Amino acid sequence: MxxxxxxxxxxxxxxxxxxxxxxxxxxxxxxxxxxxxxxxxxxxxxxxxxxxxxxxxxxxxxxxxxxxxxxxxxxxxNDRTYYILGADISRIYMKVVVTNLKMQVVLSRHFDMEETSTPEWTVKKITEVVKELLLTKVIDAKILLAGVGTVGPMDKPRGMLTSPRYFKAPGWHNVPISMLLESTLGCHVALDNGANTAVLAESLYGIGCGHDRVLYVNCGMGIRMGTFFDGALIHTAENEEDTFGHMVVNADGIRCACGKRGCLDCYASARAIAENFKRHREAGEGSTLPANAPWRDICMAATDDHLAKEMILRAAFYLNVGLSNLIGLLEPGLVILSGPLIQISTLYYQTVVKQANLLNYSHKNKTNFHRGGNFKGDAIAVGAAALALEEAIGVNTAISHV
Ligand SMILES: [Zn+2]
The missing domain is CATH 1.10.10.10 (Winged helix-like DNA-binding domain superfamily/Winged helix DNA-binding domain)
Known part of the structure; x- marks a missing residue:
């Protein structure tokens, strides 16, 4: 194949x-x-x-x-003969794209990840996308390379997911995902966490083109971040993408699942918005929503509901505390804010950017912000394809040898 x-x-x-x-x-x-x-x-x-x-x-x-x-x-x-497959494997969905060598998407498919979505099911679905490409789009297409952007922790050199949490289906521990796909697709399969592949797509081919340093912050149930720094992706030892989510933003704050107190995840994530809203409702504060309202409902109600609005503003405030620390450390030219919370809550996004612009960051070059990036929901999958190509070409040694 x-x-x-x-x-x-x-x-x-x-x-x-x-x-x-x-x-x-x-x-x-x-x-x-x-x-x-x-x-x-x-x-x-x-x-x-x-x-x-x-x-x-x-x-x-x-x-x-x-x-x-x-x-x-x-x-x-040549944008007609050779193609690259990119897969974004998350706990709730899988996005598979096929790009040409110019990183233009020629086929894109979305799958929900259910209780039956095991690693074997995932490999089968990815293979079916390639078959569809050959049957309906480009009969003589050759899949040159493939890449996977997914959740950590992982053993990147061995192409292996080690102990990711919260997949609905069983079987996701110690999965040699690169090897499984290589044996089916017959080509090299690169692996990285999704925040890293997304920041790579935007930095090389998207809104981050021309910036030496780009941060990609995904705000959903947790806060995930990928960093493109002077032409290289930054990796932690086990390639987790949630280290920013566990930056302490409130020293005496809420106890986090990681054991520390006051992590960003406990204040600025969609999960935190729902939990904090519930805490305030149960303490007797008024709202049109019930105490167990989902975070999406809280976001939607924030224009009219005082407590809902307070919770969004509070979450945005804490994201900005974390961001201001990061921006001071890394001095990025661009911060891309993405993910379901950014998509759904304009109030959250605009509050973060407004507060960030009010703070006079000390570095010379102003940090710009962008909502969603150019690739939007395809960023992780396109970035996985881009990573595979960068590793194969091996010119950008900073990316290929990390
Ligand atoms: Zn934590």
């Missing part, structure tokens, strides 16, 4: 991969433009381009503007 990536990328010289990497990010380009970017002489560039064309990784795509005389040929990566 998959193409043999070993033949395609491992057999290329480092300079040939670099030319591919430049074209993949900036193509279409003329030879003249390629020379200016890479610094190669024309004869050298021709030598590096030849194997890329022979393997159909690069094609002459169109003609550029002439500055007098013949129009120059433009080169780009």
């Amino acid at each position: 998959g193409a043999n990536v070993t033949d395609l990328f491992s057999s290329l010289e480092p300079q040939e991969r670099r030319v591919f990497w430049v074209l993949q990010k900036q193509g279409p380009l003329s030879k003249n433009q390629l020379q200016q970017i890479t610094g190669f002489k024309l004869t050298t560039l021709n030598r590096f381009l030849r194997p890329l064309e022979e393997k159909s990784l690069v094609i002459r795509s169109q003609f550029g503007k002439s500055s007098g005389g013949r129009k120059p040929a433009l080169y780009d990566v």
Whole structure:
């Protein structure tokens, strides 16, 4: 089902991969433009381009503007033959996308994760998406690579989920997910946590293009974060994505499941909004909603209901406490706020951004904010595909060797 990536990328010289990497990010380009970017002489560039064309990784795509005389040929990566699969495996849904080599999504499928959604079921569904691609979209498509963005903790070098919690189906402990997919798809499968793959997609191909440092903060039942820092993804030892969620924002605060007091998760997440609302209702405060109202209802009621509004403002305040610490430490050019809580509550998002802009962060370059990023709900899956390509090309050593 998959193409043999070993033949395609491992057999290329480092300079040939670099030319591919430049074209993949900036193509279409003329030879003249390629020379200016890479610094190669024309004869050298021709030598590096030849194997890329022979393997159909690069094609002459169109003609550029002439500055007098013949129009120059433009080169780009082949967006018709080779494809990359990206899967976003979460506890409640799975998103599978197929992209071309320009990271454009050609097929996207969504599945709910139920009590029967075991690792074997997941692999079967991903395989079916590839079959659908071959039957309905591109008959001679070759899946060159695949990537998975999912929840930690995980053993990234071994492509293994170790002890993720809260999957509805059994069997999700010590799952060699990369190996399971590699044996079915016949290509290399990269693995990382979903917040990291999302920040990679946005930093290389989305709203974060041009920023050296990007934070991707996903606000849902918990707070997850991915960090793109000077061209590299930052990883913890077990590749968890919830370390920001366990930053202490209230030293004498609520006891968190992790054992510490006052973690961000206990104040700024969707779960925290529902729990804090319940606590206030049971203490006798008035509201149009019952004490056990779901967080979505609290968000929707916040325009008219005083207590609901207070809970959203309080959660936004604490997210901003955490963010201001992070921004002071990392000085990102862009913070992308995403996830169901950001999608549903405009009040939450706008309060965070307003307070962040009021604080005069000390670093020289102002931090910008964006709601949702360019890839929206596809970010984790597209980023998984992007990670697979970066690791295979191996030019961006900061990403491929972490
Ligand atoms: Zn905690």
